[in-house]
Amino acid sequence: MANMTWFVLASTLIAALAMALGVMLPALAMGRSISQALDALARQPEAEQAITRTLFIGLAMIESLAIYVLVIVLIILFRNPLMPYLLK
Amino acid sequence: MANMTWFVLASTLIAALAMALGVMLPALAMGRSISQALDALARQPEAEQAITRTLFIGLAMIESLAIYVLVIVLIILFRNPLMPYLLK
Amino acid sequence: MANMTWFVLASTLIAALAMALGVMLPALAMGRSISQALDALARQPEAEQAITRTLFIGLAMIESLAIYVLVIVLIILFRNPLMPYLLK
Amino acid sequence: MANMTWFVLASTLIAALAMALGVMLPALAMGRSISQALDALARQPEAEQAITRTLFIGLAMIESLAIYVLVIVLIILFRNPLMPYLLK
Amino acid sequence: MANMTWFVLASTLIAALAMALGVMLPALAMGRSISQALDALARQPEAEQAITRTLFIGLAMIESLAIYVLVIVLIILFRNPLMPYLLK
Amino acid sequence: MANMTWFVLASTLIAALAMALGVMLPALAMGRSISQALDALARQPEAEQAITRTLFIGLAMIESLAIYVLVIVLIILFRNPLMPYLLK
Amino acid sequence: MANMTWFVLASTLIAALAMALGVMLPALAMGRSISQALDALARQPEAEQAITRTLFIGLAMIESLAIYVLVIVLIILFRNPLMPYLLK
């Protein structure tokens, strides 16, 4: 099998796998934050603004972690900087 | 076995596997958020609006993580950017 | 063994396996949501409507995750977009 | 060994395995819902109707997940859409 | 080794293994439901009828999941629909 | 090694293994039910009859799951329906 | 290596292994039941009779599960019904 074939295969496999693994714990962390925010809302409804503000900043930071993985995956699929070495 | 065969096989396998893995923890996180929302509703029925609003935004953000995986899977199945290198 | 045989075998195996894995955590999440809804009903019977409404929307969103897997599995079994490359 | 033999073997193995895996977490989720329903009944006997109604709808939705697996397993055992490619 | 031998071996192995795996979590779920029912009885003896009724319906639904596995196992041992392809 | 040897070996191994695996979680479930029954007895001694009745029905249902495994194991050891295909 | 050697080896290994696995969770379940019984005795000393009666019946049922494994192990070591096929 040619070198290029191996490269395409491996990139495809790892892209899907890394994405699947990479959303796992951010999802869990989001679930935890949201459920705690709902609990906080139920206990202190008048602090709604502070709670939702903190929640959304938090969710954004967790999302950023999943975005790191997405970025690496997209780099690998569309613009792998190591590919020129392979084409030579 | 030809290179193309390997590629088709691997893409098919990883697509199904990644999808199955990728919905796992988002599902768990959703379950957690929903169950906490129900708990909050039972404790503070008059805060229903704030609770359901926060819940739906939260569910949407978790869903977005599962969508990332779905997008990568669909790219692999329908429009793999690395496939032209293989056809050459 | 011919290429087509490998493809049929792998698709059959991964379809069943992915389906089995893919319903696992959605099932758990549903169980959690339902059990919490029952708990909420027992504590606040008069909020029954809000509770069951939230529960059913939640169950639908979790179900949607399992449906993603089902859709990918059915695509693989009935209309795999990569199959034409193999038949050539 | 002929191709057909491999196919029959693999289908038989994965059918039984997927069914066994696929009922695992739905069973757990059912157990959780039922036990919570019993707890709710003990705390709020007069809400029996709402509780059992919610419980049965919930059990049906969890059961539907196990049914998805059963359907895929039966398709594989009795009407595999990929089998014609193999017989050619 | 003849094809038939492989088939008999694999069917025998998977039948026993799937049965053993398939009763695992239903057993756990039953244990959970029963123990909760006993707890409910101790707290609310006068709701005995509603409790045992709900318990038995629940146990039946969990049992049905184990029965699915048993059915697939018996089909594989006694009437495998794929066997004619092998005998040809 | 003759076919029959493989068959005898595999049947012996899987019989013992399946039995050992198959009693695991039923044992745990029984332990859970019994310990809860004892707890219920300590809290509500006058409901002894209802408690022990529910407990014994529950234990019987869990035992039935272990019996399923035992039955499959005994079928494999003494009357395997697939053995005639092997003797031909 | 002769067929008989394989058979003796495999039977010896699986007998010890199955026995070791098979007592694991029954032991845990017993420990749970006994510890709960002791707890119940400390809370309700006057219900001693009902508690110890229930405990001993429960322990006997859990023991029965370990006995199933022991029986299968002894059958394999002393009277394996499949051995005649091997000696022919």
Place this chain on the structure above:
Amino acid sequence: MANMTWFVLASTLIAALAMALGVMLPALAMGRSISQALDALARQPEAEQAITRTLFIGLAMIESLAIYVLVIVLIILFRNPLMPYLLK
């Protein structure tokens, strides 16, 4: 390597391994029972007799499970009923 060598090796390995595995969960179960007994003694010192009686019967039953493993191990090391077939 001669058949007898394999047999001696395998028996030695499995004997030590099975014994080590076989005492694991009985030890845990004993620890649980004893710690609960101590807790019960601290809460209800005057029920000492009933507690220690129940504890010792319980420990004996758990010990019996470890003894089953010990018996099988000693049979394998000193009087393996399958050895005559090997010596022939």
Place this chain on the structure above:
Amino acid sequence: MANMTWFVLASTLIAALAMALGVMLPALAMGRSISQALDALARQPEAEQAITRTLFIGLAMIESLAIYVLVIVLIILFRNPLMPYLLK
């Protein structure tokens, strides 16, 4: 396969995998911190400033850990210091 091919393959695989693994526990830690901050807000709304300040410093320190991994991954993908040895 040439040396360069192996290097490109391995770097691509490990980059995606390390990124996916490396965001896992930071995500969990963030989720925990955020959910606790929300809980703190609900209990002590007037300490909002101290809470959010501490939270953001904490999130930054956790993020720094994920950044370490990202840096190593980017070094490997774009400027691997060991590559010159390979090109010689």
Place this chain on the structure above:
Amino acid sequence: MANMTWFVLASTLIAALAMALGVMLPALAMGRSISQALDALARQPEAEQAITRTLFIGLAMIESLAIYVLVIVLIILFRNPLMPYLLK
């Protein structure tokens, strides 16, 4: 490699491994019992005698399980009953 070499190697390996595995859970069980005894002492100092008596009997019984493993290990290292078959 001669038969005797294999035997010496395997015995040495399994002896150390079995001992290490065999003290694991007894150690945990002891830790649990002791910590519970200390808790009991703190709550009921005047029941010291009953507590320490029960504790020491319990520790002795757990120790006996570790001794079983030690005995089997020493038999294997110093007086393996199966060794004569090997020397013949």
Place this chain on the structure above:
Amino acid sequence: MANMTWFVLASTLIAALAMALGVMLPALAMGRSISQALDALARQPEAEQAITRTLFIGLAMIESLAIYVLVIVLIILFRNPLMPYLLK
């Protein structure tokens, strides 16, 4: 494949992997400390100074552990003391 190639490959792989593994538990530990600090702030706002001082010293010590790993990784990537032996 030349020796140098193996060395470059292995160093690259282990650098990324070790970094990913090495930030895992420090991240968890930080999350725990921060969440506890937030809890402490909510309970005792006037002790803010002592709390944040202790928190930052603690975070620094945990960070130091992650730095150890980073240092080893950077040594391996940029200045491996064992490389001269390889170049000879």
Place this chain on the structure above:
Amino acid sequence: MANMTWFVLASTLIAALAMALGVMLPALAMGRSISQALDALARQPEAEQAITRTLFIGLAMIESLAIYVLVIVLIILFRNPLMPYLLK
């Protein structure tokens, strides 16, 4: 490779591994006992003597389990009773 080499290698490996495994759970058990003793001291300072006496006897018994492993490891490293068979 000569027999003696294998023996030296295997003994060295298993000695270090067994020691590392063998201190694991005793360490955990000690940690548990000590932390409980500290808790007991805080609750009942006047029972210090009984507490520390029980603690030290307990620690000694747990230490004895780790000593068993150390003894077996030292026997293997310095005076392996099976070595004469190898030197012959």
Place this chain on the structure above:
Amino acid sequence: MANMTWFVLASTLIAALAMALGVMLPALAMGRSISQALDALARQPEAEQAITRTLFIGLAMIESLAIYVLVIVLIILFRNPLMPYLLK
């Protein structure tokens, strides 16, 4: 591949891996101690001195464990006492 190459490779790999593994649980332990110290500060602000003193001694002892690993890793990377045997 030359002996020296294997040695350099293995040392590099194990150094990074051991460091990553070796900081894991010390990090967790530190996180636990710090979070408990913060909790203690919140409950008893006036005992700040005793708390921080105990905390820092404790952190130092845990750090010492991580230092052991670091020392062994540095010995392996810079001054392996076994290397002379290899150079001969």
Place this chain on the structure above:
Amino acid sequence: MANMTWFVLASTLIAALAMALGVMLPALAMGRSISQALDALARQPEAEQAITRTLFIGLAMIESLAIYVLVIVLIILFRNPLMPYLLK
């Protein structure tokens, strides 16, 4: 590869690995003890002396377990008693 090379490689690998594994649970145990000591200090500041005395004796005993591993590792690296057999 010469015997000596294998020996040096294996000793180096196991030394680092055993050290890393061997500090894991002692670290956890220390963390537990220290955190409990801090909790005790917060609850009973006047018992500081008894608490810190018990804590330091306990930490020393846990440290001794890690020292056992360190000793075995150093013996293997610097003075392996089995090495003379290899040099002969």
